[in-house]
Amino acid sequence: MLHGRRVVLGVTGGIAAYKAVEVCRRLVDAGAFVSPVLSATAVRFVGPATFSAVASEPARTSLWEGPEASPHTALGQRADLVVVAPATARLLAAYAIGMADDLLITTLLATRAPVVVCPAMHTEMWEQAAVRANVETLRQRGVVVVGPDAGHLAGGDSGLGRMADPADIVAACVSVLSAGEPGDLDGVRVLVTAGGTREPLDAVRFLANRSSGKQGHAVAAEAAARGARVTLITAADLAAPASVERVDVETAADMEHAVARRGVSADVVVMAAAVADFRPKAAAPTKLRTADGVPDVVLEPTTDILACLGEHRRPGQVLVGFAAEIGDPRPGAQEKLRRKGVDLVVGNDVSAPGVGFGHDTNTVVIVGPDGMELNVGPADKRVIARAVLDAVVDLRSTM
Numbered sequence: 001m002l003h004g005r006r007v008v009l010g011v012t013g014g015i016a017a018y019k020a021v022e023v024c025r026r027l028v029d030a031g032a033f034v035s036p037v038l039s040a041t042a043v044r045f046v047g048p049a050t051f052s053a054v055a056s057e058p059a060r061t062s063l064w065e066g067p068e069a070s071p072h073t074a075l076g077q078r079a080d081l082v083v084v085a086p087a088t089a090r091l092l093a094a095y096a097i098g099m100a101d102d103l104l105i106t107t108l109l110a111t112r113a114p115v116v117v118c119p120a121m122h123t124e125m126w127e128q129a130a131v132r133a134n135v136e137t138l139r140q141r142g143v144v145v146v147g148p149d150a151g152h153l154a155g156g157d158s159g160l161g162r163m164a165d166p167a168d169i170v171a172a173c174v175s176v177l178s179a180g181e182p183g184d185l186d187g188v189r190v191l192v193t194a195g196g197t198r199e200p201l202d203a204v205r206f207l208a209n210r211s212s213g214k215q216g217h218a219v220a221a222e223a224a225a226r227g228a229r230v231t232l233i234t235a236a237d238l239a240a241p242a243s244v245e246r247v248d249v250e251t252a253a254d255m256e257h258a259v260a261r262r263g264v265s266a267d268v269v270v271m272a273a274a275v276a277d278f279r280p281k282a283a284a285p286t287k288l289r290t291a292d293g294v295p296d297v298v299l300e301p302t303t304d305i306l307a308c309l310g311e312h313r314r315p316g317q318v319l320v321g322f323a324a325e326i327g328d329p330r331p332g333a334q335e336k337l338r339r340k341g342v343d344l345v346v347g348n349d350v351s352a353p354g355v356g357f358g359h360d361t362n363t364v365v366i367v368g369p370d371g372m373e374l375n376v377g378p379a380d381k382r383v384i385a386r387a388v389l390d391a392v393v394d395l396r397s398t399m
Contacts, residue, residue: 001174001177001225002027002031002032002170002173002174003031003032004032005031005081005177006033006035006081007027007032007033007034007079007083007173008034008036008037008075008076008081008082008083008111008113009023009024009027009034009035009036009037009051009055009085010038010039010082010084010085010087010091010104010107011037011038011039011046011051011084012039012084012087013039013040013041013042013044013045013088014086014120014121014163015045015154016086016120016162018045018046019085020046020051020085020086021051022166023083024036024051025054026166026170026380028054029380029383030170030174030382032056034055034056034057035055035057035060035079036051036055036059036060037075038059038060038061038104039091039103039104040061040102041088043061060075060103061103063102063103063106071103072106072107072109072110075103075110075111076107076111076112076113077110077111077112079107079111079113080113080177081113081114081115081176081177082107082108083116083118083169083173084116084117085116085117085118085120085163085164085166086118086119086120087118087120088120088121089121089125089126089131089134091105092119092131092134092135093130093131095108095109095117095138096134096138114142114144114176114177115142115143115144116144116169116172116173117138117143117145118145118146118148118164118169119147119148119161120147120148120162120163121161122153122155122159122161123153123159126148126160126161127160144172144176146164146168146169146172147162147168147169148160148162148163148164149162149163149165149239150162164239165238165239167218167360167380167382168221171221171222171225171382174221174222175221175225175241175243178225178226178227183225183226183227183228184226184393185223185226185227185228185389185392186226186227186228187228188223188227188228188267188268189266189267190223190228190229190266190267190268190270191231191233191259191266191269192216192219192220192230192231192233192269192270192272193234193255193259193270193271193272193305194217194219194233194235194236194272195212195234195235195273195274196208196209196211196212196213196235196276197209197235197249197251197254197255197274197275198250198251199252199279199280199302200251200279200280201280201288201295201297202283202287202295203283203286203287204287207278207279208276209274209276209357210274210350210358211236211273211324211357212236212357212358213234213238214238214358214360214381215272215362215381216232216236216270216273217232217236217238217240218384218385219270219272219388219389220241221240221244221382221385222382222385222389223270223385223389224241224243224244228268230243230244230245231244231245231247231262232244232246233247233249233259234246234247234249235249235250235254235255235273247262251279252275252276252303252305253279253303255273255275256303259271259305260308263309264312267316267318267396268317268318268319268320268392269319269320270388270392271305271306271319273322274322274357275302276302277302278299279299279302280298280300281298281300282298304340307339307340307341310340310341313341318343318344318392318395318396318399319343319344320342320344320345320346321336321337321340321344321345322348323345324347324350324357325347325349326349327351329347329348329349329365330347330365332347333345333347333365334367343369343395344366344368344388344392345366345367345368346365346384346388347364347366347367348364354378355377360380361377361378361379361380361381362377362378362379362384363375363377363378363379364377366387366391368395
């Protein structure tokens with residue numbers, strides 16, 4: 001949805017301005033033509049040269065410079081989308097009342113393209129009645145508001161006000177541009193699992209793995225952008241598009257029950273979650289203490305959710321598994337494809353530097369029927385998600 005689209009990226013003066021560089025890079029990587037517009041205060045945080053190097057054309061900072069007589073009109077009329085990240089309290093107020101005193105605000109007022117704003121400020125500012133009223137005014141006018149998130153803020157504070165993750169901002173841009181347009185998964189019921197389960201050891205401890213859930217959430221966002229009716233069953237504390245039905249779980253048993261309830265009706269199931277293979281047979285009801293010695297923990301296997309889906313699949317249903325391997329992922333992915341009776345398996349080497357668990361990028365091999373193998377990456381996890389769903393669409397076309 002972003003390929004060939006013209007996106008104006010507005011950047012205002014907040015510490016989160018450095019994250020806008022990543023938003024710019026992701027938009028360009030997705031094929032968008034990005035025109036950065038920086039406010040006068042934004043350049044105090046990140047220089048125009050940085051955006052000029054990453055974007056599709058040089059960054060602009062003034063109404064009085066540039067090749068056009070009316071740069072705000074030219075930018076606004078050409079834009080397919082305008083996104084402001086970060087959007088400060090001042091930007092939100094000026095936009096709400098139409099105070100056209102710089103290039104960014106005049107561009108916002110001169111466009112008929114959809115607008116996405118991504119607020120970022122301290123919690124106290126975000127909770128001010130005036131700020132909330134301005135945000136509500138913009139929402140009523142059709143502006144899409146993404147975030148803010150909770151987390152660490154400037155000055156050592158923590159709370160609600162952190163700018164949304166760049167990946168979530170780009171996903172929102174895709175969702176806005178795809179609204180009303182049929183995708184290749186339009187109306188398809190897609191179930192996605194994500195994150196690593198946590199199995200209780202005692203009242204305060206658990207056994208877990210290093211999965212962040214980013215890849216599964218990327219699959220869910222990509223499927224939703226392509227028109228699917230998405231259910232995301234997740235053990236991760238990550239944002240998801242508003243259009244996605246979200247089910248939060250913690251343990252492998254929680255995941256099993258949630259998938260059992262929803263998997264039968266799904267047209268496509270993508271098991272991206274890192275579900276624990278073993279769990280303590282009995283969790284201690286209280287905290288285990290060092291003074292009590294090394295605990296005698298007995299493990300038992302968890303249910304193989306993907307194998308159960310393969311055994312009870314309905315005709316026409318597509319099942320996708322993931323295989324996290326150490327070293328070459330092909331043998332493990334091919335073995336999982338055969339053993340679990342699924343259609344596709346996405347294998348990745350989680351020991352490789354800079355990709356896999358916890359990272360924003362991944363390198364995978366997608367294996368399928370008749371010896372099919374597709375290598376993807378290293379690439380952003382949204383790109384990986386796109387490749388996985390492309391393979392799903394190709395497979396469905398032959399069923």
